[in-house]
Amino acid sequence: MEDYLQNLSHKRFNILTNEWVLVSPHRTKRPWQGQEEELPKAERPTHDLNCYLCAGNTRANGEVNPNYEDVFIFKNDFAALTKNTEDFKLDQGLLMAETESGICKVVCFSPDHSKSLAQMSIKEIEKVIYAWQQEYKNLGKEEGINYVQIFENKGEVMGCSNPHPHGQIWSQSSLPNEVVKKDKSQYSYFSKEKNSLLGDYLKQELKQKERIIFENRAFVVLVPFWAIWPYEAMIIPKMHQTDIYQIPISETILFAEAISVITRVYDKLFNCSFPYSSGIHQAPTNESSNKHWHWHMSFYPPLLRSATVKKFMVGYEMFGSPQRDITAEFAANVLRDIANKLF
16 A cells, blocks of 8 residues: 555545545554543353343343343334334424334343353354344335344443343334435446446455455455544455345355454454444345445444543544544554454
8 A cells, every 4th residue: 555545644535425534644643641441340240130131131121031042132122213103294494304213123142141242152143143134134024114224332432331242223214324325325336337336345455455354255354445443344245245134044154254253353452342333234125126235244443542542533523524543554454463363
């Protein structure tokens, strides 16, 4: 990669959102006297009597969890979206609002309270993928559900209210903002080139090999060229697939391996249970063909310098545009070195 990208301030273009990110490599040298996060407890019990997600425990709404042995899914007791919502629409000049309905679920990855995805076996992660696939398919068939968002918030610093290994699925009637951006970009490119936008991008990345962290026969883990978060990563299938339900049965274990690799690498980076928000962007479940979509899974971790120093999205980031200090190539080198030592 050209030296000026590693040493001079510049901006990079995100092909999926049509937005720019400011990169300032020299800012890593500035002293830090700001806030430092407290590290969570290193060890947790395998079962916590006070955890509302543990097997056999009573949740906040009074329901009792079954004694589940692998993945457990239930409708969120405090759902942000509900299915049976009274329709309304407000259109008063510049004041606009309308009904948004949906279904929200919680996905417990494991009955073991002490584990995270990084500590689960690849086979255990594969069961989580199977659950995601079924939920995507079943929720997408529901009347009025046009998008299914699968995500995980890991760690207190990412606002996670419960350390039990779990994620969420929010399905809704309209497409959320980030998905609308990616839908437009991928559709525009596919219409002109008759190829997948991410598929062609991946060909460039595999040729340059500067931002690749790990790859197997079916998936690539990389730091995207336009990454915003310090150690942001993305998992992309090599085959053009519009959604995770299209993953061949023989390749779900390879997707599980990719998830296992990046989460384990994260934990080794600063020798802590590494916080992040992860999410899968895939084709809407509306009546369109959505052939232009190429699904992908992104990881947005906030830690920058150590286990206790995070990247704050404030000031210029809030009023101008996203900004990062370390380059995508620097981050990829660090993560790739860890991966090479681990595997």
